[in-house]
Amino acid sequence: MTSNAILTAESLKPMSARQSKPTIQPAEAADDQRWNAVLARDAARDGEFVFAVSSTGVYCRPSCAARRPRRENVQFFVRPEEAEQAGYRACLRCRPKSFSVNTESDGVKAICRFIEQHLDEPLTLDRLGKEFHQSPFHLQRRFKAVLGITPREYADSCRLRLLKRNLQAGNSVTRAMYDAGYGSSSRLYEKTASQLGMTPDKYRRGAIAAAIRYTCADSPLGRMLIAATERGICSIQFARSDGELMAGLKREFPFAARKADEGGLQSWVSALLRHMRGKDLDASLPLDIRATAFQRRVWAYLQSIPFGATRSYSQVAKGIGRPSAVRAVARACATNPVAVAIPCHRVVRQDGSMGGYRWGIERKKTLLEIEQSAVEA
Numbered sequence: 001m002t003s004n005a006i007l008t009a010e011s012l013k014p015m016s017a018r019q020s021k022p023t024i025q026p027a028e029a030a031d032d033q034r035w036n037a038v039l040a041r042d043a044a045r046d047g048e049f050v051f052a053v054s055s056t057g058v059y060c061r062p063s064c065a066a067r068r069p070r071r072e073n074v075q076f077f078v079r080p081e082e083a084e085q086a087g088y089r090a091c092l093r094c095r096p097k098s099f100s101v102n103t104e105s106d107g108v109k110a111i112c113r114f115i116e117q118h119l120d121e122p123l124t125l126d127r128l129g130k131e132f133h134q135s136p137f138h139l140q141r142r143f144k145a146v147l148g149i150t151p152r153e154y155a156d157s158c159r160l161r162l163l164k165r166n167l168q169a170g171n172s173v174t175r176a177m178y179d180a181g182y183g184s185s186s187r188l189y190e191k192t193a194s195q196l197g198m199t200p201d202k203y204r205r206g207a208i209a210a211a212i213r214y215t216c217a218d219s220p221l222g223r224m225l226i227a228a229t230e231r232g233i234c235s236i237q238f239a240r241s242d243g244e245l246m247a248g249l250k251r252e253f254p255f256a257a258r259k260a261d262e263g264g265l266q267s268w269v270s271a272l273l274r275h276m277r278g279k280d281l282d283a284s285l286p287l288d289i290r291a292t293a294f295q296r297r298v299w300a301y302l303q304s305i306p307f308g309a310t311r312s313y314s315q316v317a318k319g320i321g322r323p324s325a326v327r328a329v330a331r332a333c334a335t336n337p338v339a340v341a342i343p344c345h346r347v348v349r350q351d352g353s354m355g356g357y358r359w360g361i362e363r364k365k366t367l368l369e370i371e372q373s374a375v376e377a
Helices: 015-019 026-039 080-085 096-117 125-131 136-147 151-168 173-179 185-196 200-205 242-252 266-276 293-304 313-319 326-334 361-376
Strands: 050-053 058-060 074-077 211-219 222-229 232-239 257-260
Touching: 026 050, 026 074, 050 080, 058 080, 074 080, 080 096, 096 125, 096 136, 096 151, 125 136, 136 151, 151 173, 211 232, 211 242, 211 266, 222 242, 222 266, 232 242, 293 313, 293 326, 313 326
Parallel strands: 211 257
Antiparallel strands: 050 058, 050 074, 211 222, 222 232
C-alpha cells in the first residue's frame, strides 16, 4: 500500500496528532475537496477518484446513493484497482469500476480523435489540457494508463502509419511527408529512419506499385493532365507540354505503375473542361486524394466558394474555425493535388492581389477571368 494509493493516511492518526500541525498539507487539502464531493454526491467528480469505507470493506464513486460513512472510516484512491489492491471490493449499487473504466476510455478516445485530426499542428500537453479541461499532468497520466503510451507517442505512431500508407501508394517522399503531418524533411528522417528500419526513400522503393491511368488534353490553361486510380482522380496538372506533365506525374508518383488511358477518362476530362468554361462541376466527380484532417477542412471549404467568387486566405481560415492558421491555409492550397476540382485558385490575398498558385500566376488569373466573365454573361 503506497502513499500515492492511500491519500488519507494522515486522517488515520489520532485527532490530537492531526490538530498539532499548524498547516494543511496539499494531500489533506485534496482529501477535503474529495470528502466535500462525497457529501454532495457530486456526479461531476465520478471517474476522478473512488472512496473506500473501512467499516464495510467497500469502495464507491462520489455520487453513490448509499448512506454517507463516517469521515474517519474513509480512504481515497485515484483508481479502482488501487482500492482493490488495498483489499476493498466494488460497490454493487454504484459499480464504480465499470463507471471509471468507461469514463476514462471514452475520454481517451476523444483525445485520440483530436490528435488524429491535428497531426500537422504542434500538440503540446498544455494545448490538450486546455482543449479537454484537464491539467497536462493529469491528462497524460490517464492517457498512458489506458493506452500505455503518451499522447506524443500516439501522435508519432499516427504520423508513421500515414507516412507508410502514402509511401506504399507510390507518393513521393515530400508529398507523403507533408500529408502525414511532418513539418520538415530533417524531422522526418530523424523520427522515422529507426522506426522504418531504413530511410523513407528506401522504404518507398520497396513499396508495392500503385496502378495509375493518365491522359492529356488541351485546355484554356494549356496542356492538362488527369491521372486516376481505380477509386478516382488523384492528380490534375497543367503545363506547356506533355513532356512536362509526364515529368510532374513521375515526381508526384515516382514508383506508381503509370499507364496511358485508352478513353476511360474522357468523360472526366469533358466535365472539367465544361467547368473551366463556366458550367457547374459534376458533383459526382470522384476524387482519390490523401490529406490530413486540416487539409480536408480547407479543401472542403474551397469547394463551397461560389463559381466566380474569391475569398482571402484569412477568410478561409476564419471559415474553418482557425482564424490564426492563415499560413497553414496557404500551404494547404499550395499542396492541392487536383487543380480546378478543388478550386484553390479562388483564394487571393487580403488586398485582392493574386497571391501564389502552384501552376503559375497567369493561369490563376486566367481561371478567375473566365469564371467572372461567365457569371457576368
